Amino acid sequence: MTTRLRTLTAGTAFIAAAAFATALAPAASAAPADVTVSPSVSGNTITLNVVNKANKRIGCEIFGVAANTPPAASGVAFGYQTPEELGALISPGTSKNVTMQVATGTPPKPTGSTTIPNGTYDIYWGCATITLPPGSAREEFWGTNPPLTNMTPTAGAPIRVTVTGAGRAAPAPEKPASPSVPGFPQIQVPEQICVPWACYPVPTF
Template identity: 75%
Template structure:
């Protein structure tokens, strides 16, 4: 298998890339074959200022995805995109059937904006739009199936009715409370008028030891 058809197949997915024109409905992904909404799902995870989206592929083919985030309740235009993810043009980057993959969100950079910047997402609340499609080799040999929101998937019925809402607070994971170094058992009473000497728990003779009762 050569690199050229693999790249071509992934580029076909990127024809409607939201980073280039998030609101340009005239640049639409190809019509889709019938797809079950539960075959591809996403689940967000936020830690500190990082966002990861777990993509689960229960379809019967490999998939590639394009994802972008905008400020909550804002129009998903290209100029509004803050961060995102796009499957690299590598066969190994595709998500195989029956597997899940955690994809990191990155700040957009360049012109047109692409998700190649820092993984540190600014504090705020965001709506994440996503789209995934099956990748076939050679390209066009089978009709691709699509899952996700609209946009980035356009000219089709989305399988997800609303974007994923996440809030980035900048707070890291909770740190455990420090363990106390204090003894877990109370101290023995001290000898009267000799506060630095504790009464022992037992007294021993050469033939036996006898416990001393507490007062």
């Protein structure tokens, strides 16, 4: 199991899925609607909901780059990779929310904070069926190109998301105006009266 998933997630982390593709059995034709992803943004957190309607477990590789830039490994800002454990796979007929993490290291891997910097991003994704033992059945693939570099993509364009954080802070409430001196509407009562040795608050009635 560990060896099989490492094939999915190793190499140059996100972009070098070509080796992953050529190492597997011939790919079966995938129905695009069998595996879909949809994003949600809350504050500076990006979550992708992956829905698996295929008849096998799947593992996924996802990464985001600044919008309108080439999807090169050097430009990866964040991503997600299915961990190398059976329980992390997405079973048939289920869905899973995966949270994006900031990419760290060389090559970049999604191991950093889940707080994504403000900006607009293009998200590329790829999911593949995982069979046990490896090679016991034809594999199927879904997603963009890349990361499934040698595969026929089922999604023609990356997913565009914009992160704006929690928004602007609410303005502080305005302080009410001080009352005016009776008979002199242009003169406001001071909050305190000061003498050389101390200041005293003005009582309110």
